[in-house]
Amino acid sequence: MATLDEELRMDAEEDAREADFILSQLPSDLKERFTKEEILRLMDLIVEYYYESGVLDLDDDEIEIDLEQVADAICKKAKKEGLGDYQADEVFFVVQADLDYQEQTL
Numbered sequence: 001m002a003t004l005d006e007e008l009r010m011d012a013e014e015d016a017r018e019a020d021f022i023l024s025q026l027p028s029d030l031k032e033r034f035t036k037e038e039i040l041r042l043m044d045l046i047v048e049y050y051y052e053s054g055v056l057d058l059d060d061d062e063i064e065i066d067l068e069q070v071a072d073a074i075c076k077k078a079k080k081e082g083l084g085d086y087q088a089d090e091v092f093f094v095v096q097a098d099l100d101y102q103e104q105t106l
Contacts, residue, residue: 015040018101025097030090041083042094045074070095 002010019039023031034042049070055063071092078084 015043018043018098021101022094022097025100026093030093033090034094038084039094042074042078042086042091043098045077045083046070046095046098049073049077065099067092067095067099 016036019036022039022043023034023036026034055065068088071088071094074091074095075086075088078086
């Protein structure tokens with residue numbers, strides 16, 4: 001059984017792999033717009049959104065995710081928390097790549 005430190009290290013490694021995947025999936029004009037650290041922060045906001053919206057409580061057959069709505073909510077929360085001023089049309093691609101990653105790893 002893994003220790004807490006090992007679990008945290010494995011989670012950080014998985015997050016880094018996901019951030020790299022997201023960066024690799026962005027359109028070429030956006031690849032330099034986001035740093036890996038920004039992607040990691042946006043990933044946290046995406047997870048928070050899914051928890052708070054109740055999406056994670058639904059059955060797979062019931063889930064319909066409006067990526068534009070998610071991107072808009074992420075931008076508003078990022079600005080409110082002082083994490084940056086992002087455009088929803090740019091964050092849309094981050095949200096889309098995050099969902100693609102999740103679907104691939106499930």
